[in-house]
Amino acid sequence: xxxxxxxxxxxxxxxxxxxxxxxxxxxxxxxxxxxxxxxxxxxxxxxxxxxxxxxxxxxxxxxxxxxxxxxxxxxxxxxxxxxxxxxxxxxxxxxxxxxxxxxxxxxxxxxxxxxxxxxxxxxxxxxxxxxxxxxxxxxxxxxxxxxxxxxxxxxxxxxxxxxxxxxxxxxxxxxxxxxxxxxxxxxxxxxxxxxxxxxxxxxxxxxxxxxxxxxxxxxxxxxxxxxxxxxxxxxxxxxxxxxxxxxx
Amino acid sequence: xxxxxxxxxxxxxxxxxxxxxxxxxxxxxxxxxxxxxxxxxxxxxxxxxxxxxxxxxxxxxxxxxxxxxxxxxxxxxxxxxxxxxxxxxxxxxxxxxxxxxxxxxxxxxxxxxxxxxxxxxxxxxxxxxxxxxxxxxxxxxxxxxxxxxxxxxxxxxxxxxxxxxxxxxxxxxxxxxxxxxxxxxxxxxxxxxxxxxxxxxxxxxxxxxxxxxxxxxxxxxxxxxxxxxxxxxxxxxxxxxxxxxxxx
DNA sequence: ATGTTTTTGAATGTTTATGATTGTTTTTTA
DNA sequence: TAAAAAACAATCATAAACATTCAAAAACAT
Numbered sequence: 001x002x003x004x005x006x007x008x009x010x011x012x013x014x015x016x017x018x019x020x021x022x023x024x025x026x027x028x029x030x031x032x033x034x035x036x037x038x039x040x041x042x043x044x045x046x047x048x049x050x051x052x053x054x055x056x057x058x059x060x061x062x063x064x065x066x067x068x069x070x071x072x073x074x075x076x077x078x079x080x081x082x083x084x085x086x087x088x089x090x091x092x093x094x095x096x097x098x099x100x101x102x103x104x105x106x107x108x109x110x111x112x113x114x115x116x117x118x119x120x121x122x123x124x125x126x127x128x129x130x131x132x133x134x135x136x137x138x139x140x141x142x143x144x145x146x147x148x149x150x151x152x153x154x155x156x157x158x159x160x161x162x163x164x165x166x167x168x169x170x171x172x173x174x175x176x177x178x179x180x181x182x183x184x185x186x187x188x189x190x191x192x193x194x195x196x197x198x199x200x201x202x203x204x205x206x207x208x209x210x211x212x213x214x215x216x217x218x219x220x221x222x223x224x225x226x227x228x229x230x231x232x233x234x235x236x237x238x239x240x241x242x243x244x245x246x247x248x
Numbered sequence: 249x250x251x252x253x254x255x256x257x258x259x260x261x262x263x264x265x266x267x268x269x270x271x272x273x274x275x276x277x278x279x280x281x282x283x284x285x286x287x288x289x290x291x292x293x294x295x296x297x298x299x300x301x302x303x304x305x306x307x308x309x310x311x312x313x314x315x316x317x318x319x320x321x322x323x324x325x326x327x328x329x330x331x332x333x334x335x336x337x338x339x340x341x342x343x344x345x346x347x348x349x350x351x352x353x354x355x356x357x358x359x360x361x362x363x364x365x366x367x368x369x370x371x372x373x374x375x376x377x378x379x380x381x382x383x384x385x386x387x388x389x390x391x392x393x394x395x396x397x398x399x400x401x402x403x404x405x406x407x408x409x410x411x412x413x414x415x416x417x418x419x420x421x422x423x424x425x426x427x428x429x430x431x432x433x434x435x436x437x438x439x440x441x442x443x444x445x446x447x448x449x450x451x452x453x454x455x456x457x458x459x460x461x462x463x464x465x466x467x468x469x470x471x472x473x474x475x476x477x478x479x480x481x482x483x484x485x486x487x488x489x490x491x492x493x494x495x496x
Numbered sequence: 497a498t499g500t501t502t503t504t505g506a507a508t509g510t511t512t513a514t515g516a517t518t519g520t521t522t523t524t525t526a
Numbered sequence: 527t528a529a530a531a532a533a534c535a536a537t538c539a540t541a542a543a544c545a546t547t548c549a550a551a552a553a554c555a556t
Contacts, residue, residue, distance in 0.1 A: 003513075004300045005267055022533080032515045037534080053522065054533065123378075126371055126391060138398055140388030140406035143374060150386055158388035158406045251503080270543080280505045285544080301512065302543065 001029060006039055014049055014058055021055040078206045078229040078247075083107040085247035086168055086204055086227045090116060094165040097194050098125050100149030100187075101170030103204040108132065119162045121150040121190055137162060144186070151186040156193045167198030169224070171205050173212035176237060179221050181214035188216035195219050202227050202245075210234045249277055254287055262297055262306055269303040295332045295358045326454045326477040326495075331355040333495035334416055334452055334475045338364060342413040345442050346373050348397030348435075349418030351452045356380065367410045369398040369438055385410060392434070399434040404441045415446030417472070419453050421460035424485060427469050429462035436464035443467050450475050450493075458482045 006029045013028065014020050025036045040056050043049050049056045083103055087110035090096055098104045100122035108128040111118070118129055119137045129136045139162070141155025150158075169191050173181035180203055182188050195201040201223060207230035222242045228235065229247045238244055254277050261276065262268050273284045288304050291297050297304045331351055335358035338344055346352045348370035356376040359366070367385045368374055377384045387410070389403025398406075417439050421429035428451055430436050443449040449471060455478035470490045476483065477495045486492055 002267060002269060002300060002302045004305055008267075033533090034515055035513080038513085041535095123371060123374060123386075127375075130371070130391060130393070130396060133393070136391040137402065138371075138386065138388055138391055140386055140398075140409070143378060143384040143386055145378070145381070148378060150388075154385065154406075154409050157409060158402075161388070161402050161405060281543090282505055283503085286504090289545095 001031065003039070006031065006035070007043060010036075010039060010043065010056075011048055014056065018058045019052075019055060020057075024055070079103045079106050081229050081247040082204050082206065082227055084110055085245060086202055087111065089166060089200075089202065090114060092116070095119065095163070097162070097164045097167040097198060098122065099167070099169035099191060099194060100125065100147050101204075103170045103206075104168050107168060119159075119164055121155055121159070123148040123150075139190075141190070142186075144184070147187075149187065149190075151184070151190050153186075153189070155186075155190045159190065159193050159197065163197055163199075164194075165199045167194045167201045167224075169194060169201065169203055169218075171203050171209060171218065173214045174203070174205050174209045174221070174226065174238065175211055175213045176221070176241065178213040178217060180218040180224070181212075182216055182218055183214045185216040188218050191218045195223055200225065204228075206230070207232055207234065210238070249279065251287070254279065254283070255291060258284075258287055258291065258304075259296060262304065266306045267300075267303065268305075272303070294336050327351050327354050329495040330452050330454065330475055330477050332358055333493060334450055335359065337414060337448075337450065338362060340364070343367065343411070345407075345410070345412045345415040345446060346370065347415070347417035347439060347442060348373065348395050349452075351418045351454075352416050355416060367407075367412055369403055369407070371396040371398075389438070390434075392432070395435075397435065397438075399432070399438050401434075401437070403434075403438045407438065407441050407445065411445055411447075412442075413447045415442045415449045415472075417442060417449065417451055417466075419451050419457060419466065421462045422451070422453050422457045422469070422474065422486070423459055423461045424469070424489065426461040426465065428466040428472070429460075430464055430466055431462045433464045436466050439466045443471055448473065452476075454478070455482060458486070 009029055010025055022033065022036055026033055029036065040051050044051050047059065050059045079102060083106035087107050092115040095117040098107060098118055098120040105122065105125050105128065108125060111134060112132050117135045119139060120126055121139045121141065126136055126138050139150055139155055140158035141150030142152045144151045171180045172183060175181065182191065203224045204227050207228055211234065221238060225243045225245060226238060227245045227247060231248060235244055235246065257277055258273055270281065270284055274281055277284065288299050292299050295307065298307050327350060331354035335355045340363040343365040346355065346366055346368045353370065353373050353376065356373060359382060360380050365383045366377055367387065369387045369389065374384055374386050387398055387403055388406035389398030390400045392399045419428045419430060423429065430439065451472045452475050455476060459482065469486060473491045473493060474486060475493045475495060483492055483494065
């Protein structure tokens with residue numbers, strides 16, 4: 001019997017029962033214990049099952065997810081509030097740049113029906129805009145795995161072809177001394193270029209980003225207007241350096 | 249026994265069982281192990297099966313149920329056959345351009361696991377590539393409503409930044425006199441540029457496109473290799489002008 | 497008919513899969 | 527808690543499957 005056949009048999013049996021004994025599999029496949037042990041080790045490494053003493057169980061696949069989802073949901077109201085506020089700065093006839101990110105993506109629904117041209121480096125945002133029938137330009141570049149954003153040198157080059165009235169960007173760190181910072185240098189390059197090319201730039205960030213510093217510097221605080229949602233006092237110190245809009 | 253006969257037998261047996269042992273095939277075809285091994289290697293390279301130790305299995309292609317539009321399209325099998333054949337020209341280490349279109353998009357599954365860099369102007373293709381963890385560059389440009397492709401002058405400019413080994417393009421018309429043609433001038437501009445920049449260019453078209461002429465000329469027939477699926481005699485006249493690969 | 501290319505099967509050394517054996521760890525039983 | 531039983535990981539030799547090479551045979555073109 002072929003290895004792959006055994007693997008299929010094991011997974012099939014497991015999906016029926018959700019727990020299976022090693023001895024059972026030895027009988028089922030007419031193989032030695034050693035072989036079945038190896039199979040279970042391999043299948044576990046591939047994430048198909050979880051070994052237990054005496055056999056294997058179906059992996060509980062959906063346990064880790066909620067942590068990430070919950071975390072995102074906590075700030076989801078703030079995000080929409082910030083996005084809504086930011087969108088109010090956009091007037092008919094304008095061209096705007098929407099940087100990749102969940103907060104900027106949340107702006108898209110507020111563009112519905114407006115007469116705007118959008119430039120973006122985000123595939124998800126481009127898809128959303130496509131559904132709304134908004135004139136859209138996508139800048140070129142390398143597709144970054146984690147964020148589905150187009151980044152790097154080519155993205156900067158491509159972006160130079162566009163001039164926009166307003167640019168809206170997400171950010172990872174907002175700090176009095178370090179300014180706006182983000183972890184990925186290639187993303188930072190794109191953000192920096194966007195701020196340079198726009199007539200006015202807006203950074204969208206909830207107050208969980210305040211005081212944080214990431215590796216790559218995008219711009220000093222005064223280079224952009226900060227759109228946030230905060231009742232903490234930390235806003236006031238930023239307010240002395242650059243213009244701040246509170247969505248609250 | 250002819251090679252093609254053996255291949256058909258192997259695929260037939262495989263479609264019946266979905267896994268088959270090498271020894272089984274040796275018996276079935278009365279050929280040597282060496283020959284069967286060669287067959288399996290070839291068929292794997294063409295994307296028909298996956299070799300495993302001791303035999304071969306059907307490709308674990310996640311069976312996407314065809315949408316209504318796809319179902320209505322009676323050329324869907326031809327499309328996959330053409331895409332499969334076209335993908336065999338791609339070798340590890342190459343960079344390729346995938347033009348927007350359903351046929352070129354059908355090539356994406358056959359890139360799984362290959363060591364390639366892909367440049368594309370298609371948002372759907374970029375999304376598919378994203379799922380396969382393939383290094384991807386997207387060219388910039390205006391997002392065209394009907395096809396979700398990036399086109400126009402900016403797309404051409406952005407594409408100039410890349411050199412690819414192979415370019416794969418769909419087309420609307422293949423005509424002896426008019427050459428390759430497509431309705432949208434902005435798309436034609438992008439296609440034309442792709443053919444210029446690629447070391448070799450392949451046009452993917454089923455024989456329903458033969459003899460058709462659209463508004464915008466992309467290139468003369470001899471500028472690219474035609475990959476098609478046809479048993480009609482109309483192929484032979486094209487064959488006298490440019491290289492033709494029949495996926496049949 | 498002749499030379500060339502393609503296909504084939506055998507021979508080779510190499511890699512991979514397997515089952516038995518060992519001693520260790522975990523679980524069960526007394 | 528201690529002893530026995532079961533399950534385990536690690537190692538080894540063997541056998542099966544493998545890629546590669548080569549020479550003969552077949553198909554092909556000239």
